[in-house]
Amino acid sequence: MKVGLFIPCFVNELYPHVAMATLELLEGYGVDVAYPMEQSCCGQPLANNGDSSGACDAALRFTGVFKDFDYVVAPSGSCVSHVTHHYPWYIADNADFQRLQPRVFEIVEFLQDVLKVDKLPKPVHFPHKVSIHQSCHGLRELHHASPSELMIPYQSRLERILQLVDGIEIGQPERRDECCGFGGTFSVDEADVSVAMGRDRVAQHEATGAEYIVGADPSCLMHMGGIIRHNGRAIRPLHVVEILTGRGGAA
Amino acid sequence: MKADNIHHPDAARAFLTDRARASWHDQAIWFVRQKRDVQAKQLPEWEELRKLAEQIKAHTLSKLDDYLIQFEENARRNGVTVHFAADAAEHNRIVHQLLAARQVKKLVKSKSMLTEECGLNPYLEERGIEVIDTDLGERIVQLRHEPPSHIVMPAIHLKKEQISELFHEELGTEAGNNDPTYLTHAARANLRQHFLSADAGLTGVNFAIAETGGVVVCTNEGNADLGTALPPLHIASMGIEKIIPKLEHLGVFTRLLARSAIGSPVTTYTSHFHRARPGGEMHIVIVDNGRSDILGNPDFYASLRCIRCGACMNTCPVYRRSSGHSYSYVIPGPIGSTLGPSRDIKKHGSMAFACTTCGSCSNVCPVKINLHEQLILQRKRAFDAGTLKPAKKMGLLAMRFLTQHPALMDAGGKAMRKVVPILPAFVKDGTAWSRPGRDLPEMPEHSFKELYRRRQEDKQ
Amino acid sequence: MSSSRDAILAKIHRNRPGGPALPDIHAVPFITFDDKFAAFAGLIRNLGGEAIWLADGQSVADVVAQRWPKTGRTVDLTTMQHEEVFTPHDWHDVDVAIVPGELAVAENAAVWISHPDNIFRSLYFLTEKLVMVVPKDKLVDTMRDAYGQITLREHGFGAFISGSSRTADIEQSLVMGAHGAMAALVIFC
Numbered sequence: 001m002k003v004g005l006f007i008p009c010f011v012n013e014l015y016p017h018v019a020m021a022t023l024e025l026l027e028g029y030g031v032d033v034a035y036p037m038e039q040s041c042c043g044q045p046l047a048n049n050g051d052s053s054g055a056c057d058a059a060l061r062f063t064g065v066f067k068d069f070d071y072v073v074a075p076s077g078s079c080v081s082h083v084t085h086h087y088p089w090y091i092a093d094n095a096d097f098q099r100l101q102p103r104v105f106e107i108v109e110f111l112q113d114v115l116k117v118d119k120l121p122k123p124v125h126f127p128h129k130v131s132i133h134q135s136c137h138g139l140r141e142l143h144h145a146s147p148s149e150l151m152i153p154y155q156s157r158l159e160r161i162l163q164l165v166d167g168i169e170i171g172q173p174e175r176r177d178e179c180c181g182f183g184g185t186f187s188v189d190e191a192d193v194s195v196a197m198g199r200d201r202v203a204q205h206e207a208t209g210a211e212y213i214v215g216a217d218p219s220c221l222m223h224m225g226g227i228i229r230h231n232g233r234a235i236r237p238l239h240v241v242e243i244l245t246g247r248g249g250a251a
Numbered sequence: 252m253k254a255d256n257i258h259h260p261d262a263a264r265a266f267l268t269d270r271a272r273a274s275w276h277d278q279a280i281w282f283v284r285q286k287r288d289v290q291a292k293q294l295p296e297w298e299e300l301r302k303l304a305e306q307i308k309a310h311t312l313s314k315l316d317d318y319l320i321q322f323e324e325n326a327r328r329n330g331v332t333v334h335f336a337a338d339a340a341e342h343n344r345i346v347h348q349l350l351a352a353r354q355v356k357k358l359v360k361s362k363s364m365l366t367e368e369c370g371l372n373p374y375l376e377e378r379g380i381e382v383i384d385t386d387l388g389e390r391i392v393q394l395r396h397e398p399p400s401h402i403v404m405p406a407i408h409l410k411k412e413q414i415s416e417l418f419h420e421e422l423g424t425e426a427g428n429n430d431p432t433y434l435t436h437a438a439r440a441n442l443r444q445h446f447l448s449a450d451a452g453l454t455g456v457n458f459a460i461a462e463t464g465g466v467v468v469c470t471n472e473g474n475a476d477l478g479t480a481l482p483p484l485h486i487a488s489m490g491i492e493k494i495i496p497k498l499e500h501l502g503v504f505t506r507l508l509a510r511s512a513i514g515s516p517v518t519t520y521t522s523h524f525h526r527a528r529p530g531g532e533m534h535i536v537i538v539d540n541g542r543s544d545i546l547g548n549p550d551f552y553a554s555l556r557c558i559r560c561g562a563c564m565n566t567c568p569v570y571r572r573s574s575g576h577s578y579s580y581v582i583p584g585p586i587g588s589t590l591g592p593s594r595d596i597k598k599h600g601s602m603a604f605a606c607t608t609c610g611s612c613s614n615v616c617p618v619k620i621n622l623h624e625q626l627i628l629q630r631k632r633a634f635d636a637g638t639l640k641p642a643k644k645m646g647l648l649a650m651r652f653l654t655q656h657p658a659l660m661d662a663g664g665k666a667m668r669k670v671v672p673i674l675p676a677f678v679k680d681g682t683a684w685s686r687p688g689r690d691l692p693e694m695p696e697h698s699f700k701e702l703y704r705r706r707q708e709d710k711q
Numbered sequence: 712m713s714s715s716r717d718a719i720l721a722k723i724h725r726n727r728p729g730g731p732a733l734p735d736i737h738a739v740p741f742i743t744f745d746d747k748f749a750a751f752a753g754l755i756r757n758l759g760g761e762a763i764w765l766a767d768g769q770s771v772a773d774v775v776a777q778r779w780p781k782t783g784r785t786v787d788l789t790t791m792q793h794e795e796v797f798t799p800h801d802w803h804d805v806d807v808a809i810v811p812g813e814l815a816v817a818e819n820a821a822v823w824i825s826h827p828d829n830i831f832r833s834l835y836f837l838t839e840k841l842v843m844v845v846p847k848d849k850l851v852d853t854m855r856d857a858y859g860q861i862t863l864r865e866h867g868f869g870a871f872i873s874g875s876s877r878t879a880d881i882e883q884s885l886v887m888g889a890h891g892a893m894a895a896l897v898i899f900c
Contacts, residue, residue, distance in 0.1 A: 007699050007700075009660065009664075011699065012664065012698050012699045012700055013664035013665075013667065013668060013695075013698050013699075014668075014692045014693075014694070014695065015695075015699075016695055016697060016698055016699035016701075016702050017695075019699035019702075019703075020699065020702060020703075023703075035699075035700075035703050037657075037700065037703075037704070038657055039657065040653065040654045040655070040656075040657040040660050041650070041653070041654045041660070043654060045647075045650055046647060046650060046651055046654070047627065048608065048627060048630065049604075049630055049634060049639070049643070049647050050627075050630035050631040050632070050633050050634025050635065050639070051634055051647050051648075051651060052631050052634070053651075054647065054648075054650070054651035054654065057651070057654070057655060058651075058654045058655075061654065061655060086627075136607065136608070136609035136610055136611075137608070137610070139610075140609070140610035140611070140613070140614060141610065147610075147611070147614050148288065149288075149566065149611055149614035149615045150298065150614055151291050151292055151294070151297040151298055152298065175281070177611075178568055178611075179568045179607050179609035179611070181568065181607060182607065183606070183607025183608060183609070184607075184608075185643075186604065186606070186607050186608075187684065188683040188684055189260060189604055189643075190259070190260045190263065190569070190604070190605060191260075191683050191684065191686060191687045191689075192260070192263055192264040192267050192687045193260075193263045193267065193569050193572050193573055193605075194607075194687075194689075195687035195688050195689050196267050196270075196273065196572045196687075197568050197569075197572060197607075198689065199688075200274075200277070222692050223689070225692065226684070226685075226689040226690045226691065226692060227688065227689050227690075229690040230685075230688050230689050230690045231688070279882065279883050282883060283883070293742075294741075294742055295742060296739055296740065296741050296742065299739045300739075300741075302734075303734050303736055303739065306731050306733070306734040307733065307734065307736075309730045309731055310730045310731050310732060310733045310734075311730075312727065312728060312730055313727055313728055313729055313730025313731075314727065314730070315723050315727055316720045316721075316723040316724045316727065319720060319723070320720065329867055335715045335716035335719050335720075336715060337715045337718065337719055341715060385890065386880070387878045387880040387881070387889060388878075388880035391880065391881075404879070404880060404883070405880070406880055406881070407883070409882075410882065411881050411882045411884075414881055431881040431882060431884035431886050432884075432886045434881055435878055435880075435881060435886040435888070435889060436886075436888060439888060439889060439890060442890060443890070446890070447800055447803060463863075465863075465867065471876070471877050471878060471879075471889065472876055472877070472878050472889035472890045472891070473836045473876040473889060473890040473891025473892075474889070474890045476832070476835070476836040476870070476891065477833070477836045477837070477890050477891065480799055480831065480832045480833035480835075480836055480837075481799050481800060481833050491719070491723065496733060498858055499736060499855070499858050499859065500736065501854065501858055502736060502853070502854045502855030502856075502857070502858040502859070503736055503855070505854050505871070506818070506819075506853065506854050506855075509819075513879070515758075516754060516818060516819035516820070516873070517816075517819035517820075517821050517854070517871065517873050518873070519758070519872065519873050519874055519875065519876055519877055519891070520870055520871070520872055520873075520876075520891070521821065521870060521871040521873075522868070522869075522870040522871075523825075523863060523868065523869045523870065524867065524868060525863060525867030525868065526866055526867030526868070528799060528831060528832060528833075528866065528868070529830050529831070529866055530798075537719075539719045539722075539723075543719060543722045543723050543726055544726070546723060546726045546727060546728065547725070547726030547727075547728075549728065552728050
């Protein structure tokens, strides 16, 4: 099994340790992982701003870069969701994409659904309380958890995977899945609303008594992290792979 | 009517300057979302019910002209006069002619977003007809000369102190008495006199039943009922999309509407009008006003399934933190942000971007409209119509280029990581990202690509 | 005017999308209640109303008199000889209206009102207190059941009425008595 590591553009530049943790986690399970150097951006910022021509080219490029892998895995629900759920708007008829689409996974999905893991590669002791940040695209497009709006049985991938960590205490914020307000370019186009939402979200996570906000989307964590630092708050954002690889405590 | 130049980010920024007030607005409306959840949870069939509602509406739209003709025939058979209006101007003209021919001096209205859309009130007032909005929230905003900020809770942007002050001036209530019960009952006494002295009543329509030719109006206050039971003339204005095929389908929609809208199992009054009251006459005005264009657009016709419950507003984190007056179209929030841009992308383009694409709206929608996806698709129209600001357009074109040239993207990323840490604070704090109170991310020494390359070299 | 009609319908016909067949709304099981009256009575308490299951030997008049010892003008549509009026405005000072309800709905405390002998429906909305009298065996689970049974008897008019008139338009504070009845009483007999 050959896995292509898809590292979203901003994660590459700003969160290399999250990318590295993803790589090590996969390798820890004995997976053969390669990171194609010629990858760039999945095109979501273009798509979300109406540039369908640019978005289409980005989708074709992504497909070309990753088409020969058995699986493609990324540490970002939003970017994966863009590929699996929104590329069809642009390149639905592309045969390479049709073959690729069902093989693109967010990291937690991949661990649970493909590798079907029931323990971590190395035991991790993390005696801290975390508050789960359920990012929107992972939630409502990839169905990583049951959205609070839908009257369906409750489940949460993040909670399930974190239960493999020893000593961890898992909390949920009030309004368990309200958006943090990042929203891609929304965060600068609508900066005031974005920050107002983020402040509320951080406060709700803090109110759980957690030391860490844990999520599967670096973009939401980046946004909340900026608000946390600006206001000198103590809570810290962590990507789930940082905890699963035992890097969490060092952050 | 709304001002012509509302730009969502600017209006939202102004709204958010009063943080306590904005926070109250968010919580008051979130409370309605929670009440909706409580109601929905009580029905094991909730998701099935949404599916049925979606299918009934989707089916109806696929044969909409047939059902409209059936509705018209049955309404005529009941003795109701049916009019068709191609646009807002024709709607207003028809209503005015009906009123003028009967020397109507005072019209009492119940809630109708359609007449807001058509600008009926100012049209009639210019022609000497007194128009009284009778829904309490609508009356409040009418007295303040402002548009509703929510389609179900028109005055949700106001605090009781403001309403007390308004009623003191307009209705002579005690100064400083802010008690909602007192204020509501004062409005009741005042509006009762208007109901008793009105010459005509106008209502919106929640559902129009093709099979029976009747219309259904849902209110909690009873204002549509008083407004049509007393005056001799009842005019009902409806968009073409209000049709449902059969009476029994109300057994689906009335179960969803109030639960979704206000978290109540049903509205107090679910009234079925098939004829005028004895001695009176009833007219129905069926309005297109751009809807048939939306019907022909594969990306957006699902928005015509909307039953105007407002649940998408209540769940929308952006709406709750910016208020309805920050949206340029008469209908705010997610559904307004597809309907408005469908009508005029140049004027309402900013609405399509007032969205994080979180998708909560699509999940609460009782007729399962893919709202957040429609907003992304509206952005494509905004981009193609050239409504993006030049700086943003430039940025996107640069991004488009870099996406195809990873080496240049890497160089740009590296430059960013080196430059940002040495920027003076005033530059950092002045970026669009940081201005409202959010620090830039910390810049790591190396990108993952650099680390990975080194790792591969070390391996070999 | 008719040209607008034809043009609109023609355009709709041109533009209409494909769509599914009408679903069978009876194919899906809906909620049922073991004790429909308990469900109804529990709900209406929060909707500005009250529900009474008439005991043997008790009359509607007894219940109304007990509930409101002193009343003003009372109109009782459940009796054969009730007051007639000539305009809908003549009901403007009614204090208590007692009206027959065809059926009641457990899931939302609504009562179907459509009375063939009533000329002016304004009575239901002008009265201060609305008493709806429903046969004990006419209590259904959901609105789907209700729509299968109701008939429009009153000059093309009929309404489901659930509790009393209310509004929350001022700061989301629930206030009973917006425009219609300030109190609602449903008597099952």
